[in-house]
Amino acid sequence: MNQRGRIAMSEDEIAGLLRDARKLQLGTINPDGTPHLVTMFHGLDDGRVTFWTYAKSQKARNIDRDPRVSCLIETGDEYTQLRGVLVYGEARLIDDPGAVLEVGLDVTRRMTGMPVDGPEARGYVEHTARKRVAYVVEPVRVVSWDHRKLGDGSVPRISP
Template identity: 65%
Template sequence: MSEEAVTAFLEGSRKLQLATINPDGTPHLVTMFYGLDEGRIAFWTYGKSQKTRNLERDPRVSCLIEAGDDYAELRGVLVYGEAKRIDDRERVLAIGLDVARRMTPGVADELLLPYVEQTGRKRVAFVVERTKVVSWDHRRLT
C-alpha cells in the first residue's frame, strides 16, 4: 500500500492485535481498540496490566491491523515500533476519549466522558513510534 493508503486504512479501522514481549521472551498478544495521535497508533490500558509491565521492561511492539474474510479481500498493515508511555492525565484522557469514540461510533462525547474519566483513573496511554511498516492488499491481485 502507498503511505496514503496506509494512513487511510489506519484511520478507518478500530481494532488491532498488539504484541508485547513477556518476561520469558514469548509474545503476549491481545486485541485492542486504538486511536491515533498525530497519525501514530495510540492506546490506553490499565497501569498494572501485563502489557504495561511488558512495555516497561521492553518497549518494542508489533501492531497488526487487518481486514477481509476471503483471500482475495485480505489487506492489512503491520506496524513495528516502540511504545512510548504517556502519564500526563490530560493526554491519557484525550487518547482514551479518541479510543472510546472509535469503539462507539456516533455516541456523543458527553455520554463518553463519564466512562473515560472513571476508567482513566487507573489507566496509562502509549503512543507507538514506528520503526517499520509492512502492508498488503490482496484486492489489487485480481
C-alpha cells in the same frame, strides 16, 4: 515488479486502513521472550497508533520492561480480499493525566462510533482514566499488503 511489491499499500492507503479500523492485535514481549498478543481498540495521533490500558496490565508491564511492540490491523475474509498493515515500533508511555484522558476519549469515540462529548460518556472515560496509562507507538518499520491489487483472482495452490 515482484508480487510483494505489487501488493504493498501506499502511505495514503495505509493511513486510510489505520483510520477506518477500530481494533488491532497488539504484540508485546513477555518476560520469558514469548509473544503476548491482545486485541485492542486504538486511537490515532498524527497517524501514529495510540492505545490505553490499565497501568498494572500484563501489556503495560511488558512495555515497561521492553518497549518494542507490533500492531497488526487486517481485514478481509477471502485470500483475494486480504489487506493489512503491520507496524513495528516502540511504545512511548503517556502518563500525563490530561493526555491519557485525550487518548481514552479518542479510543472510546472510535470504539463506540459515537460522540463522547456529553457529560455521561465523558464522566465514564474520566473515571476509568484514573487507573490507566496510554501509549503512542513510534513506528520503526511498516509492512503492508492488499491482495485486491493482484487483480487476477488467483489463489495460491495447495498440493495434497
